[in-house]
Amino acid sequence: MESQLLSILCALLLILLIKKLMLHKASNPSNFPPGQWKLPIIGNLHQLLGEHPHQRLQNLAKTYGPLFHLKLGEINLIVITSSEFVHDIFKTHDFKFASRPNLMAGKIILYNYASFSFAPYGKTWSKLRSLKQVMSFKFIREEEGNNLVEKIMR
Template sequence: MDLDHHHLSSLLHFISTILALLLLVHHLLRKSKRDQKKREPLEAVGGWPIIGHLPPLQALQPPHITLGNMADKYGPIFTIRMGVYKTLVVSNWEMAKECFTTNDKVFANRPKLVAQDILGYNYAMIRFSPYGSYWRQVRKIATLEVLSHHRIEKLSHVRESKVKICIKELYELWLKDNSVVVEMKNWFEDVALNLIFRMVVGK
């Protein structure tokens, strides 16, 4: 009888120890999740299932106005969902500087998607390429050969000639019809796109 009582006491002691450990682990996990949620930026409300915050960004007003209104409401850093992917929105220059200097490697990387693999020719295009030695090399070439101050100054005649041609086309339209209406937004987009192609590929 004493032996059974001893076994029962040992079993109860073992079970109580296990329960105490489980409660401790549960408490630590909940605390870790709470701390993680505190560190995560606030997510904007109004997201839809699956498509996220795409409907508000497709409103009548431009997307940057919508994001600016969200920044006024949620602060300089918050998240939205572009489809099923969470996207960080930063509207403070100090935070943006930290993103692109201190943590630039993290923000330079991109998720590998099937669409980017196909459209980017197996991630050969810098826009779709993940961070790595190839991306650094292509970025270096683009910075030195396309976007450097010397290169831009060297191609200043291209910009001048292209803008003159576009203005001349507007003038010819005005000569044909004094009341002609021109959508300046599309016109500026065409000018910018033509300039980019002319300066990058020569056509």
């Protein structure tokens, strides 16, 4: 009786797992650049651990080219090692890459993304980035700079 129940439970678990994997594949398009093989939960994290992760990224760039894909846990990451590609992204296609993810922390802690670091690209972001807004915090920057210099002098 117990073995039958365990078999049924394992079969249901397997069906749910297969269904989740099929939905995951359908919701994640695979139009990423080429990259190294990935483990299911941790992705490529195990391949970057060690003394010199920057050298490992350099070796990946030699293998896969100046633009490649890594998965760090659940996060898809595109690595760019070419200055020409970076120039295209930050100058030519800036608006496509300017927005930030809508994190729950930014909504709750920072009063509905009212901080420059979490604000999505748009009117709010432009207002927070304006020269007038930046200059309004000049005294804080100066005070913190002076505090840092005093700590170093001690």
